[in-house]
Amino acid sequence: MQVYIFVQITRIMKKEQVKFEQVIDRGCGIDVHESLLTATIRGTGIVESTREFGAFTKDIEELRDWLKENAITHIAMESTSVYWKLVFNFIPPKPIRDLRDLTRYKRKIVDQIASEKNRIQKILEDANIKLSSVVSNMSGAVATRIIDAMIQGETDINKLVKFRHGKMKASEEELAYSLGGKLTSHHIFMPA
Numbered sequence: 001m002q003v004y005i006f007v008q009i010t011r012i013m014k015k016e017q018v019k020f021e022q023v024i025d026r027g028c029g030i031d032v033h034e035s036l037l038t039a040t041i042r043g044t045g046i047v048e049s050t051r052e053f054g055a056f057t058k059d060i061e062e063l064r065d066w067l068k069e070n071a072i073t074h075i076a077m078e079s080t081s082v083y084w085k086l087v088f089n090f091i092p093p094k095p096i097r098d099l100r101d102l103t104r105y106k107r108k109i110v111d112q113i114a115s116e117k118n119r120i121q122k123i124l125e126d127a128n129i130k131l132s133s134v135v136s137n138m139s140g141a142v143a144t145r146i147i148d149a150m151i152q153g154e155t156d157i158n159k160l161v162k163f164r165h166g167k168m169k170a171s172e173e174e175l176a177y178s179l180g181g182k183l184t185s186h187h188i189f190m191p192a
Contacts (some may be wrong), residue, residue, distance in 0.1 A: 028072045030063075032079035032087055039063060046070050055086060064090055120147060123190050128181035134170035144169060146179070151188060 026043030037059070040050040051066065053059045067075070077084050092100070121138060124131055124147075135143045145163040154160060161176045168175070 024074045025072045026070065026072050027076070028067055030075060030077045030087060032077055032083045034083055037063060037087065039066075039073055040069070041070050055083070057086075060087060060090060063087075082101075103174070106186070119190075124181070125188050126188045127183045129183060130178040134174050134178045135168070141165070150183060153188060156182065 022044070024043065026041070026046060028039055028041045030040075031038040033055070035055045037053040037055060038050065039053065040048065042048040051063075053063045077087060078084055079087075117139060121132060131143055131146060132138050137143065142163050142165060146160050149163070157176050157179050160179055161172050164170075164172055164175050170178075
């Protein structure tokens with residue numbers, strides 16, 4: 001037991017160094033905070049140095065210029081929350097950033113639409129309305145018209161079945177049978 005402790009203390013006192021093969025000639029590490037950026041550059045032919053920059057646009061441009069002056073080719077960032085965005089926004093050109101924002105927004109809208117469709121499907125299932133079992137697409141014309149009519153308060157199955165068109169595989173009787181659940185005022189209120 002005493003030998004083991006002595007070996008551990010000896011290792012700690014020697015402060016062993018681990019060396020890695022250098023893969024990048026000139027790099028920078030940036031620690032991003034809300035109002036402060038701490039950047040360290042290191043590499044072939046430059047003196048390792050650390051500088052602090054503010055988080056305003058002019059400060060970030062100064063950081064960019066410092067990195068260009070030192071021919072930094074690779075940057076690694078560490079950040080909490082969304083503070084990384086202010087540094088990252090200087091990397092791609094504005095049209096690409098705008099396209100990226102639009103693409104992310106579109107993805108969010110598509111996800112919200114899918115979520116709403118699932119919510120409506122759940123409400124119909126809760127009311128034991130099995131419309132999804134007789135239509136090929138719950139977002140298609142027939143299903144949308146039937147759901148809209150039910151939201152407007154239509155409960156007469158004979159009127160709802162009239163939204164069926166000739167291309168549907170399900171017969172009028174099958175469609176009517178699928179709509180025979182118990183839709184309450186609470187169910188009708190939910191999607192509105």
